[in-house]
Amino acid sequence: MAQKNWLIDWVLTRLRGYPRPALEGMRLSPNRTSSENGLIVQFFTWDSKHPGMSWWQHFEAEVPRLAELGVTQVWLPPPNKAMTKMGQGYDAYDLWDLGEFDQKGTVATRWGTKEELSHAVGVARAHGIDVLIDAVLNHKIGADRTETFDVVPVDPQNRLRDLAPRREIEGWTAFDFPGRNGCHSAFKWSQEHFTGLDWDHKKRLKGVYRIVGGPHKGWSKFVDNELGNYDYLLGVDIDHRHPDVRQDLFTWGEWVLKTTGGAGFRLDAIKHIDRYFLLDFLKHVRKATGRDDLFAVAEYWSANVKLIKPYIYAFQGLVSFFDVPLHDNFYQASRAGPRYDLRTVLNNTLLKFRPGDAITFVDNHEQIGQSLESWVGVNFKLQAYAVILLRGEGHPCVFYGDLYPNEECYDPHVAGGLQLLIEARKKYAYGDRIDYPHSRNCIGFVRAGDAQHGGCAVLISNADPHQGAQGAAHKVRMNVGMDIGSTSFTSLFGAGSVDVSAEGWGTFTCPPGQVQVWVKSGSP
Template identity: 60%
Template sequence: MFAKLRAWIAGFFTSYPSPLLYMRLGPEGSNDNPLMFQFFTWDCLHERLSWWKHFEEEIPRLAELGVTQVWLPPPNKAAEPKGRGYDAYDLWDLGEFDQKGSIKTRWGTREELLQACKVAKEHGIDILIDAVLNHKLGADKTETFRVIPVHETNRLRDAGHARNIKGWTAFDFPGRGDKYSTLRWNHEHFTAVDWDQETRTKAIYRIAEQGRKGWSRNVDTEHGNYDYLLGTDIDHRHPAVQEDLLAWGKWILETTGATGFRLDAIKHIDRKFMVRWIEDIRLAIGGKSMFVVAEYWSGSYKAIVPYMHAFKGEAAFFDVPLHMNLNRASTQRSRYDLRKIFEDTIVRARPNDSITFVDNHDTGIGRTLESWVDDNFKVQAYALILLRGHGYPCIFYGDLYHNKESYNENTARNISLLIGARKKFAYGATEDYFAHPNCIGFVRKGDATHTGCAVILSNKEDGPSTYLHELRMNVGIENAGKTYRSIMTQHGRVQIDASGWGIFSCFANTVQVWTTSEE
């Protein structure tokens, strides 16, 4: 016990490589800023094309915007035809076999996926695979085995006596057979289920057959032990499971030409296995540059820190604490102090570990992780992740593309302008001017090949929309005498004095980006 505690504490004092400094963020040879794009929402479907065909059609536009990486939805066969892939049935079926009521997945066929990946590569865009490794759903038949029910809020406490149940744990993959993998999953490969078919009762049932190890200790401690999340929970300590998932990771990169992964729900997966999984795949593909970003969902930076250390720099992390700050700013409106927007975030503490984002497929209204950033602050939020020099931003499809869940035409137009500003102007050191609770600004000084910019944003709503904020910011003495112009919906000019100072402005509750008029 004490040895483990000492090892855990020692991790905080052991330095590890910063993943964004060595991982591949896009094709080599470009001096432009890299940019990630999440190309799906929860309910997305195209009215006339498969999703893979839709993605293929949009690749030229994405490349023009400056997107260098696209995070695609899970490509694997789901438990039902319209399943998103997070209800993972067969990782090895990319829309090739007649299983679970369909050959294609929700997103399309294997051929359509591989063609889209090929076109993306031709346009200088890397593909990231969403790896759903925590659980399986949609078993082909039940098995009878011994379990112990546990409490929902404390999985370390038993909620009843040991008993036999019929659980959906047998995965035979009749449509695929032995192609790609010969593993047939059964209850030996899982730690728990949530349904007894015999009594038609829902609960968390820890599998308690003789010789079973129970929950993994290398998971998050929420609810006592957060090994179990949903469905049929995979036991990542089982040798056959490890072999199959490692083989799949190498195979999916080779098959699609993808260059990395988004790891789903890592707080529920044995972290020692996950680190080994990443290391082994990196070794197999012959390069350290494979991109990996992990989803550890918590608004607490302190809760995420142990996992960042446990992963030893092998993965970047989505900056959920920053997302939660952005959500609070949008709900509290003028009452939120913008000077605190980066407090207790990954991007402030370890910017080269941080994947910044505003929203994703899980944060929308009514979704499981509802924490939507409202349109009153959406553009300001994107300015903060796209134009500063810290962290690596990810754009959400639902914020830019027309969709039934969340689209706002004016918001999307302004985000497009910010994406263009990132590509053209957002370079060099970042200097902050966080001067007022309702108005902050920052300057990018530029580099040898790109002009910098000055950014000012407001969340002031308790007053007329014509209220004008002004901030005095220094853009560098090398810009003395130049004229800066606005590139958003507000137009104007700022004259830079002999010392590099200028007075920049924006209207209440807006964003303004200023750059030299020569551009």
Template identity: 60%
Template sequence: MDRLNKLWSVFNSSHDSTALSPLDTMDLGPTKNTENPVMIQFFTWDCKHPKLSWWRFFEMTVPDLESLGFTQVWLPPPHKAMRKTGNGYDAYDLWDLGEFDQKGTVATRWGTKGELVHAVAVAKQRGMDVIIDAVLNHKLGADQREIFMATPVNPKNRMDEIGPSRTVEQGWTRFNFPGRGSKYSTLKWTHEHFTGVDWDHTTKKRGIYRMTNKSWSPRVDDEHVNYDYLLGADVDHNHPEVAKDLLSWGPWALQTTGANGFRLDAIKHIDRRFLQHFIQHARQATGRPQLFVVAEYWCPDIKRVMFWINEYRGLTSFFDVPLHDNFWHASRSGSKYDLRKILDNTIVSLRPGDAVTFVDNHEFLQQIGQSLQSWVSREFKLHAYALILLRDKGHPCVFFGDLYPNKECYDAGTAYGLRILLKTRKNVASGPVTDYWENASYIGWVRRGQGHKICAVIISNADPASSSEPHMIRMFVGKGHDHTTFRNVFTPHSPGIKVSKDGWGSFTCVRGGISVWTLASNIVACV
């Protein structure tokens, strides 16, 4: 049995299937009676409004977000970056939310602290919680150089030393925060607070250098044997001063901004024990046991992902990266992909109470055109969104880049269709799902709730040139709808479909397309 199968065995043997899942215990919006909670990632990698700060733009967009049914908004890292235009993943000072003159600016890329606090308050008034991005793995943009001993290691095997320990004039490990001083936090970071760096200023060589008196954390992902180091100055979460500072920052950031939870960046590189403590402390210190947390563990391998889910014991939900990977493969393969397998080996199929489902996000915008890209194509994007928005499992997250105009990835047709799907989710989708997955090239399902809340969905990846005849699936929508007309929300003025007395209807979809059928009386609310 190989290593991954051993991990899988550990998960299966230790998992308690009766335990409450994270999505059962965390707030997915301001109210617990929200039937169809949904999150939006309100940024792209390089987004910038031409006239307003991003926080002001977010505030102005709140009414539209409310109309589309969003209950949560995930905002980008709010802290000061190493560059004036940095988006926050190049973390410099977590305690500066756009308040101090540092790195050539008071405001962050996104705006000032005051604008952020006001925008969050407006969102909460309109029924939306705000989630902030916590970048705890690394720091960049240090204020001074330092001299210390470090050991070069093999980038493909971080436990393999490839040279002797040497004196490194690295340059970027001392953080004095001259603009902020000691307000909020007195910690001044030095090389003692890090485990590794990626630059030897003495030899002008890039590489991975482990501090000679430090070890990588053993409680990280085992890619490259040990994946503690990612980039910049790698934070030593086992250093008591570091742990104290970051544990204090979590509750302070929530209370200062008014936010209701965290998206945890790059958790495969962070000591698991520390992050477990971070989550628990944030909930205890704020008095919010239902505080929402979602973790980014970037790996399409479901066995690895499930091992990590087991390690966190319900403390956090996880982005369903294996599901995104299925969407990507389906979009690349076209009619060759068997749609009946679209949910196979995903978090939402195996542990739906742990799954934050998504189609695309900011990570891929750096990769378009590169060998690592996994961007879901326009031809399959609405199909994928239907699978996360119009079903009853998982907690869906919509990407700003797919919904609002931007220079990186916007497609007007996708945005128009996505708005229809969101309104359908808000106003029509309800109750459990019944699947009709009998054909490799087209699948259907019905979500049937109380009263008039009902939708029947078909998606197809068949080649439109293969035939002019539409697909047809006979699906049960419930008795009491006999002789009632169902219409497709994407073509509301086209002929409808009548349902028989026994509650069955023959629903259609063009080849390669998507159709969402609901009662004719519901159409106005969906479009």
């Protein structure tokens, strides 16, 4: 299929107006008629490994607790066979092997077997939780043999700049999948299905090499323009314009959902993937599975919201996006401490620009020891979670590493507070919101509640309790509802109660550097 001109398509879409916000048309919970808040949990860290069972079995064992917390979707790690026995799956070897075939020295993946995955997903669905499949569609790693072909070395810092004339190299580009032996898919990959790679095995030289000759068309034009052209990321880069590649990946997308029981996708590294392929992929899977409300969230890693906007136009409401700019604001706030003006925390974020396209998060598996590291400090972790869980805009995603004990990033104070905030989201964070931007170091808001749920009053502080006047508790007068009558509100974090007048006014307090959530006394 002929590629469209990206610029012309973007301009025409702008003239037509933005598509409907993605979240409005997506399934956020198996129970479509539920009035409860939806919530995603990313159920893994980079080095996740359970000492006594497979990761899929661990997930299955935790399903009842997740359901009780109000979780409606779980994002699991890539289920495909990796290039090594303990690979996380982002080192994608064979998408069609979910832990079923003896390949790369193992039948099970790092996470478990295909049967364990399918059973766990079934248990999750029975408890009202959808599972999202992490789709690694940009590259392949761990080929079965080498091939000889022509390339042009390019500048790693500017992939549009050739460094040397065309020459022959030996590259790991042949994927035969002998352990699978054609089961599920007979397609075998060779150098003609890739655009580039980073290793010349013949000369033992690392670089960035654009494959040339034969049917090769060079880098895709419809990728991010970072480093001149960001088609190449790592491993051997897939050419998503090749018709056989497209057919195999389209079929895999349909198959993996039907096989596992998954309900949608997390799309990895989309700034490196041809945009029109991804759009066609989603359209195909929606049609083939009959899921017009298919959930999809894309990882476009940039703190610049302006760079995300064209993707919102291009994907026509079929994809939501992780709000990386908001995560970056949280990161900067944790580094700056009381110097950060909390009234600006939503500035230049997807949540402020298009909340109906925003998947909000505080941290994820990329944030510890990885190339994208920007870990939000524990001094601001609960404040950030209060923003995404209780304000009522966007669709929040909670990180396993912040909720469950682990060796990478666990903090018991954060985990305990986070569970309270998750429970507050389930029970109280409903209805209209009124913001109270009290000061640079304290902001608040009130959720009015609805017919089925009580509301809440929330205060967030980043003041330093050890520095002079900043050490005093914040006192903010907020209105929790004109028709509430004389009553009192109690803190979920053990800070006592506040009397509320018949007109709904009360003076709420928050210790410096903390979060307080207040609910009507006696609320369940």
